[in-house]
Amino acid sequence: MRDVIVIGAGAGGPVVAKELAARGLDILLLEAGPRHDQPREQWTHFENDANNPLTGFFRLGPADRSKPAWYREWPQNSFVWQLSGIGGTTQHFYGNYPRAYPGVFNDYSGADAGNYDRAHQFPFGYAEMVPYFEWVEATAPVMTAAMGTKEEVFFRGCESLGLPVQTTKTTREPSYRPQENAILQPGGNAGRTTDTNLLQYPRATGCTMCGFCFQGCMEPVNAPRNQFAKRSTDNSYVPMALTADVWAEHGKPVELIADAYVTQIHAEDRGGTLTATGVTWRDNATGHKRREDAQVVVMAGGCTENPRLWFNSGLPNPNDWVGRGYTDHFFDWLIGVMDHDTGSSKGPGSSARLDFPGYGGLENVGLPPALQAFSATLSDSGIRGEYDNGRGQPGTWDGPAGRLIGPELKDLLLNGVNRLLNVLVITDDDVEADNRVTLSSFPADENGPVARVQFQHRQRTMRTIRNREFMANKAAELLRGTGAKSVYRIDWAPLILHVQSSMRMGESPDNSVLDATAESRAVKRLFIADNSALPNAVGGPNPSLTTQALATRTAEKIFQRYFDGDPWVHSEAPTVSTDPRISVRLGELGL
Template sequence: MADVIVVGSGGGGTVVSKELAGRGLDVLVLEGGPFYRDPETQWSRYENDCNNPADGYFRFGAADRFEHPPWFRELPQYSFVFQLAGTGGTTQHYFGNSPRAMPGVFSDYTGADSDAYDVAHRFPLGYRELIPYYEWVEATLPVQTAAVGTKEAVFFRGCERLGLPVNATKDILRDSFRPQENAILQPGGTAGRTDDDARLRYPEATGCTFCGYCFQGCLEPRRAPRNLKAKRQADNSYLPMMLTADLWAPGGRRVTLVPNAFVTQVLTEQQGGSTVARGVRWRDTQTGEQHEETASVVVLSAGCTENPRLWLNSGLPDPNDWVGRGYTDHAIDWVIGVFDEYTGNSRGPSSAARADYPGRGSIQQSGLPPALQALAMGLSASGVRGDYDNGRGFTGSWDGKSGRVMGAELKDVLSDVDNLLSILVLTDDDVEPDNRVIRSAFPPDENGPIPKVEFEYRDRTARTQRNREFLCDQAARIARAAGATRVLRIDFPSVPLHVHSTMRMGTDPADSVLKDNAEARWVDRLFVADNSALANSLGGPNPTLTTQALATRTAENIVTTYFGGDRWVRTESPVSSLDDRVTRGVLGGALE
C-alpha cells in the first residue's frame, strides 16, 4: 500500500509526486503510456514520425504504436486534441513557455478592469498567495528569460513601432511585450554559435542548441544527461527529481513509476456518510492484466479529457453536473506575416517573444518547422482563402479574408519557412459549461467507456469572440509594423492546444468540482493536480507554470491535511516582483 497514488506522469503528476516523495511519502505513479528512457534512440526529428495521431511516437495510445490503434475519443467534426501518452505527458509538445497567469483571474483582484475578465469563474485564492509557489517552480525548473534570435527581434520591432511598452516584471500588469519566461536552459559553449552537429554535443554545447524542434520533445544537446536537456519538459526536469527523491531530500522516498498502466477506476468506500478514495484499478496495456492498488490519497493527473472519463467511469458523485464541463482552450488562432527578409522562423526556441493584453489575452511569436507550419496554415474554420469562407471569412488588418492557405499560395508562402513570422493568438476564453467531456455512446475500448468531447466554436461567448478578433487584429498590426509584405489570418478550428478546467476549482460549489485546496468536493482524499484543476483560462497565458505552481501547493495541502507534515513553501515571498513600487505605480492598489 502506497501513501499516495498519482494517475499520470505529465506536467502536474510529476510535480506533485516529486514534492510528496521529497517529504518522505511512498508514491506510486501509474502512467498509461510508455516510459521514454532514452529519447536519443527512441525519438527522431521527423515531424510525421513524431506527431502523426495514428502512429506517431507522441500519439495518445499504447507503447506499441505500430501494433495497436490509438486510444479513441469521440470528437467534434474537424477536430483533434493534442494530448500525449507517456512519461512527461503533453509537456513534450510544449514550447517551454512559462508566464504567470494574469492577476485579474484571481479572487483578490479589484482593479478598475476587473469586469474585463470571466468574473463568474475566478480562482478561489489570491494571486499574492500563489506567487511563492510560482517562484518555487521557477527556481526548480528553472524558468529564465528566453534566449532570443532574429524572429524575436522582428516581433519586438513590430511591437515597438506600435508603441507597446516593455514589461520588465514576471507579472502581467498592463498591455506590453517582452521576451518569454521560458523553461529552457540558456545556450552555453558552442550552442547557438555553430551549425556543425559534431560540435553541438554535450559538454562542448550546453542548453538550447537552437535546433527549432521544440514540438518534438527535446533531444538537445546530444549526449547530455537527461536532467540537462535544454527544454524543461516534465520528463527532463521533474521526473528525474521525482525518481531520485531519496537522494536529494533528507528522508525522501523513491517513487515507484509503472508505465503502460492505464487506470480504469477510482476505488472508494463509505466512511461516516462520506465517500472516500481508497485506491485504483488499472490495466496493463501490454498484457491486458488487471490490477488493484490501495493508498491513503489518490491524485488525478491524467489530463482534461481523461480525468472526467475516469471519474464518470468510476461512478463517482457529480451532484452539480460539473465534472467534465468548462473545457476551455484559449480559442487559439494563427496570424502569419510574410517577409522579404530572413526571420529565422524555424530556428531557436520555438516561442521566445510575447505580448499580453490584460482582460483580453496574449499573442506570442511561435516559429515552426516546415510540416507543422504547413499544418498551422492548412486548418481553418473559414474554408480556403479566396475560394470559399464557410460564412465566416473574417476581415481585419490582415490581407483579404481569413481562411486556410492552400495550393499555389501555400507553395509560395512556404518557399522559405525562414521568411515568415508566425504568431499564435491565445484568447482569454470564458469557462463555458456546454463545452465538456461526457461518456460516448460508441462501444467501449479496452480501457472502458470512451470520452466524448463536445466542443464547438458556436459555443463561444460574445466576450471570447471579441477578445479573439481584437488579438488577431493586434497580431496582424504587429506583423505589418515589423515589415511584413503580406499578413494572413487563418481562423483556426477546434484543435485544442491549451485545455483547462474540466475538473475546475472554484469559489462557488454550484459550478466547481474541487475545493480551494484541490480536493474533490464529494470524494475525500481525492485530489486533482493538472490543467483540469485550473479555475479558468488564466487570462490567456500558457497554462503549464500555473498548473505546476498549483500542483506544488496541492502537494503541501496533502501533506498537511493527511500526513501531519508542515508547509515548506514560504507564504511571504521577499523576492516577489509585486513590490510596493509596482503596486502603486501600475496596479493602483488593485491587489491591496
C-alpha cells in the same frame, strides 16, 4: 497500502509526486503511455515520426506502436492534440512559463476587473499564489528565453504598437518581452555554431537552437537526462521524483510504472463520507489488471481523461460539473510573409510574447515545414478564394480569413519557412458549461467507454469573441509593423493544446468540482493536479506554470491535511532539477 497514488505523469502529476516523495511519502506514479527513457534511440527530429496522431511516438496510445492509438470522439471541426507517455504534453510543448494574470484571482480589484470572467475566479488571492510560482520557477528552472532573428523581427512589430517592454514576471499592463521559459539557456558552443561535433555535452550546454521543440528535446548530445535543454517533466520533475532519496534529506524515490492505464478509482463510504481508497490499473502489454490501495489518490490525467475516468468509475456528479467548463484559449493564427530572413525555424519554438491583460496575448511561434503547412490549413472559415462559411470576413489582414490551399499554400511554402513570421493569438476565454467531456456512444476500447469532447466554436460568449477579434487585429498590426508584404489570418478551428477547467476548482459548490485545496467536493482524499483543476483560462497565458504552481500548492495541502506535515513553500528553497547528484543517480539507474 501506499501513501499516495498519482494518476498521470504529464505536467502536473510528477510535481505532486516529486514534492511528496521529498518529504518521505510512499508514492506510486502511474502513466498510461510509454516511457521514453532513451530518447536518442527512440526519437527522431522528423515531424511525422513524432506527431502523426496514429503512429507517432507522441500519439495518444500504448507503448507498443503496432497497436492502435486510443480513439476519442469530437463531433465538431477541431483537433484534440493529446499525448501519452512520461512527460505528457510537456514532451512537445515550447516551455513557455508566463504567470497567470492577477485579474483571474478573487482578490483582484483593478480598474479593468470587469474584463475578466468574474463568475469563475481562483478561490484565493494572487499574493497567495506567488510563492508557488517562485518555487516552480526556481525548480524547473525558468529562465529568460534565448533570442534569435525571429524574436528581433517580432519585437520590431511590438515597438510599432507603441507598447512598453515588460520587466517584471507579473503582467499588469499591455507590454511585450522575451518569454520566461523552462529551457536552459545556451552555454559553451551552443548558439555559436551549427557544427554537430561541437554541440555535444559538456562542450555545449542548454539549448542548441535546433528548432525541433515540438518533436521532443534530446539536446545537447551526451547530456544527462536532467540536463536536456527543455524542462519538460520527463527531463525535470520525473528525474527528481526517481532520485528523491539522493537529493532530499528524508526523500524516498517514487515508483514509476508506465504503460499502466488506470481504469477505475475505488471509493467507499466511511461514516457517511465517500472516500477514495485506491485504483485498478491495466498493464497495456499483457492486459492484466492490478489493484493498488492508498490513503490519497491524485488524478492528473488531463482535461479529457480525468472526466472519462471519473464517469467510468461511477463516481458521483451531484452538480453536473464533472467534465464541464472545458476551455481553451480560442486560438487563432496569423502569418506574415517577409522579403527577408526571419529565422523562423531556428532556436526555441516561442521566445517572444506580447500581453494585453483582460484580452489575452500574442506569441511568436517558429515551426519546421510540415507543421508550418498544418498551421495554414486548420480553419473554420473555409478556403480562401473558394468558399466562405460566414466567418472569414476581411479585416486588417489580406483578403478574407481561411485555409491556404493549392497554389497559395505552395507559394507560401516555396517562399521558405524562414521568410515567414507566425503569430499565435491566445485569448482569455470564459468558462462555458456547454463545453464538456462526456462518454461517447461509440464502442468502448480495452479500457472502457471512450471520451466525447463536445466543444462549441461558433457559440462563444460576447466577451470571448471580443477578445479574439481584438487580439487578431493586434497581431495583424504587429505583422504590418515588421514590414510584412502579406498578412494571412487562418481563423483556426479549435486546436486543443491549451485546455483547462474540466474538473475546475471554485468558490461555489454549484459550479465547481474541487474546493480551494483542489480536493474533490464529492469524494474525499481525491485530488486533481493538472490543467483540469484550473478554475478559468488564467487570463490567456500558457497554463503550464500556473498548473505546476497549483500542483505544488496541492501537494503541500495533502501533506498538511492527511500526513500531519508542515508547510514548506514559505520556509525553504527548492532543489533545482539540474542538481548534479540527480545526474549521477540517473546514470547508476541506466537513465
